[in-house]
Amino acid sequence: MNYGKMLKQTIKLNLDQYFLYIFSLIISVIFFFTELTLYNSYVAVIKQKNVFVLPAIAVFNTALWSILTYISFVKHRQKELATFLALGMTCNELKMLLLLENILNFLIYVPIGLILGIIFSKIIVLFIFKLAGISAFTFEFKSIIYIITIGHYILLTIIFILWTSKFINSLSLIKIANHKNLYMVHSKKENLLRIAPYVLILCCIHFNERIALNLQSRYYIDYSLICIVVIFILFLIFINIFIVFAKKSKNFYYKRIFLINELEDSLKDNKIIIFFIAFLNFTFIISERICNLTSVKTRFNTYNIFQMSSFNSIYIFIVLLSFIASSTILYFKIKIDLDNWQFEKIKLYNIGLIDKEIDSILLCKLRLIFFSHIFITTLASIVYLYICKLGKEFMINTIKIFICYFIIQLLGYIITRIKIIETTSVFYLY
Amino acid sequence: MEVLCAEDIVKVYGENLEVNSNNVLNGINLSIESGEFTAIMGQSGSGKTTLLNILSGIDTPNSGTVKIINKYITSLSKKEKSIFRRENLGIIFQSFNLLDNITLAENAALPLIFKGISAPIIDEKIKEYFMFFDIYDIRNRYPYNVSVGEQQRAAACRALINDPYIILADEPTGSLDPNTSKKFMKYLQMINDAKKATILMVTHDIYAASYCRRVIFIKSGKIFVDIYNKGDQRAFFNRILDTLAVISGE
Numbered sequence: 001m002n003y004g005k006m007l008k009q010t011i012k013l014n015l016d017q018y019f020l021y022i023f024s025l026i027i028s029v030i031f032f033f034t035e036l037t038l039y040n041s042y043v044a045v046i047k048q049k050n051v052f053v054l055p056a057i058a059v060f061n062t063a064l065w066s067i068l069t070y071i072s073f074v075k076h077r078q079k080e081l082a083t084f085l086a087l088g089m090t091c092n093e094l095k096m097l098l099l100l101e102n103i104l105n106f107l108i109y110v111p112i113g114l115i116l117g118i119i120f121s122k123i124i125v126l127f128i129f130k131l132a133g134i135s136a137f138t139f140e141f142k143s144i145i146y147i148i149t150i151g152h153y154i155l156l157t158i159i160f161i162l163w164t165s166k167f168i169n170s171l172s173l174i175k176i177a178n179h180k181n182l183y184m185v186h187s188k189k190e191n192l193l194r195i196a197p198y199v200l201i202l203c204c205i206h207f208n209e210r211i212a213l214n215l216q217s218r219y220y221i222d223y224s225l226i227c228i229v230v231i232f233i234l235f236l237i238f239i240n241i242f243i244v245f246a247k248k249s250k251n252f253y254y255k256r257i258f259l260i261n262e263l264e265d266s267l268k269d270n271k272i273i274i275f276f277i278a279f280l281n282f283t284f285i286i287s288e289r290i291c292n293l294t295s296v297k298t299r300f301n302t303y304n305i306f307q308m309s310s311f312n313s314i315y316i317f318i319v320l321l322s323f324i325a326s327s328t329i330l331y332f333k334i335k336i337d338l339d340n341w342q343f344e345k346i347k348l349y350n351i352g353l354i355d356k357e358i359d360s361i362l363l364c365k366l367r368l369i370f371f372s373h374i375f376i377t378t379l380a381s382i383v384y385l386y387i388c389k390l391g392k393e394f395m396i397n398t399i400k401i402f403i404c405y406f407i408i409q410l411l412g413y414i415i416t417r418i419k420i421i422e423t424t425s426v427f428y429l430y
Numbered sequence: 431m432e433v434l435c436a437e438d439i440v441k442v443y444g445e446n447l448e449v450n451s452n453n454v455l456n457g458i459n460l461s462i463e464s465g466e467f468t469a470i471m472g473q474s475g476s477g478k479t480t481l482l483n484i485l486s487g488i489d490t491p492n493s494g495t496v497k498i499i500n501k502y503i504t505s506l507s508k509k510e511k512s513i514f515r516r517e518n519l520g521i522i523f524q525s526f527n528l529l530d531n532i533t534l535a536e537n538a539a540l541p542l543i544f545k546g547i548s549a550p551i552i553d554e555k556i557k558e559y560f561m562f563f564d565i566y567d568i569r570n571r572y573p574y575n576v577s578v579g580e581q582q583r584a585a586a587c588r589a590l591i592n593d594p595y596i597i598l599a600d601e602p603t604g605s606l607d608p609n610t611s612k613k614f615m616k617y618l619q620m621i622n623d624a625k626k627a628t629i630l631m632v633t634h635d636i637y638a639a640s641y642c643r644r645v646i647f648i649k650s651g652k653i654f655v656d657i658y659n660k661g662d663q664r665a666f667f668n669r670i671l672d673t674l675a676v677i678s679g680e
Contacts, residue, residue: 257540351588356509
């Protein structure tokens with residue numbers, strides 16, 4: 001079999017989605033590299049090497065982002081992959097094809113991401129920080145940053161390849177041939193295994209944060225974890241109770257049948273991503289506690305145009321990058337998932353729904369994905385502030401970060417809404 | 431009473447609007463009376479499905495008019511067409527168009543839900559039609575958990591539950607095996623007899639067409655001939671077969 005030709009054909013077949021996927025990975029590399037560079041400068045200045053929360057979040061954020069985008073990208077192509085199998089390609093040949101595709105992708109997005117990352121980091125340090133009056137930071141390129149970035153993406157590529165291999169083994173030709181539901185039903189054990197790596201990384205972040213603080217302050221970290229987990233569980237329970245009661249009250253249910261089912265489905269499909277984004281953003285919003293470290297307080301007592309210490313400005317800048325990253329993750333995930341929505345939309349149109357009703361279903365999905373984590377984060381932050389009885393300064397900083405968070409997510413939602421409704425309105429017939 | 435009337439329907443994919451043999455539909459005139467059970471037949475690419483899509487308001491003709499129960503649907507906006515379709519027509523799609531995230535009963539209830547009918551009446555209607563089609567026991571299952579034949583019957587329930595003026599079916603037996611296909615056609619025939627439902631279906635299946643009272647043959651975007659069933663299904667089957675042979679030039 002000529003893998004080169006096949007590779008060319010498969011890329012041609014999914015050109016739009018492929019472009020989105022590569023673009024999303026390039027942004028992920030830029031984000032990772034920039035955050036690592038800033039962290040490196042920051043460590044050099046404060047001379048405290050045990051504050052790992054920033055690189056840990058960079059690793060987690062980009063890993064989550066890349067893995068979710070990859071899974072969406074491959075699932076979107078499952079019919080095509082199953083067709084290859086049905087036409088006589090063996091599982092090993094298909095795995096080899098996707099392995100080559102992953103290597104090719106790696107060779108495209110990593111160099112481009114690194115070059116753009118260097119430019120982006122330089123712009124931040126040399127122009128934006130200088131303009132903001134932050135002079136404590138100098139920009140240094142260290143080979144270790146390149147090695148870590150490349151290593152991180154090699155590891156991710158290996159994860160992609162392993163996941164693809166498992167996915168190809170689980171492809172059911174019969175289901176696809178019969179146009180049956182393509183979603184795989186996982187057992188409880190499989191579900192636990194799926195979320196175990198994420199939980200492990202979260203525990204690492206949590207543990208690293210604990211190490212960074214003195215003994216008296218460590219309970220803040222434990223409270224923060226308890227707050228976000230409990231609020232998320234309560235949120236899920238509340239939504240599920242609402243759905244159960246809504247379905248029991250038939251008149252109410254029938255009037256909102258599409259919205260209630262969309263709510264149920266979207267929550268089922270996106271609960272993991274909603275939780276992790278809420279967790280990361282919550283960590284950032286309440287992480288102002290790091291500035292209470294003695295070494296940070298004594299070193300950064302100068303104020304800049306934002307009326308904050310240099311440390312806070314840098315910290316908030318990295319936080320903003322992360323918020324933009326979470327918004328972008330959601331945007332690309334929705335864009336890649338959108339292909340299935342086109343078929344759904346045609347079905348809905350054919351059975352008599354008007355454009356406004358169809359759009360309201362899509363908007364329900366978008367609102368749930370973009371705003372549920374804001375809701376969870378806000379509630380968790382309020383509970384956290386209430387329990388820990390933190391000072392006025394802390395509260396003001398938290399509110400400032402929260403406002404940034406809300407504005408970025410709102411912008412993300414508006415851009416996605418405009419782009420998606422624009423794209424999906426160009427359809428007709430079956 | 432005339433339920434559907436189509437006049438001079440022309441459909442062209444592309445720029446050229448002149449009437450010629452390359453057009454998908456070349457000036458079709460069609461009239462369907464209330465209570466008729468009609469099939470449209472023709473070779474692949476003869477424009478059967480395009481015609482059905484135009485009659486249902488899913489597609490728009492380049493010229494010509496379609497009147498259903500005294501309403502010209504060709505002059506309606508996209509939104510008005512959607513509302514007209516869900517309130518007055520019952521459509522059975524070739525691919526069923528059942529929504530995967532709701533149960534069979536909920537799928538079938540959609541036309542009534544759109545109308546704002548109350549839940550007890552919906553449940554009553556669901557019971558009536560699901561019993562009729564013998565799928566009441568599986569009403570709470572999801573489409574991907576039932577067989578193709580059961581999906582098709584649920585789709586038929588959805589098309590009928592609203593007591594529409596006309597039922598349009600696109601290859602309703604296209605995905606069914608001969609036995610299920612025969613059963614399904616018998617159900618349609620029963621609905622036509624018992625409820626005086628007007629049915630217009632597009633089919634390739636000669637056996638399915640033989641259940642109808644009238645068969646319209648389309649060739650090169652025009653009506654070639656229409657034949658009527660005089661009561662003997664076997665003789666009608668043979669006439670359809672002969673007409674198809676003439677159409678294909680054998």
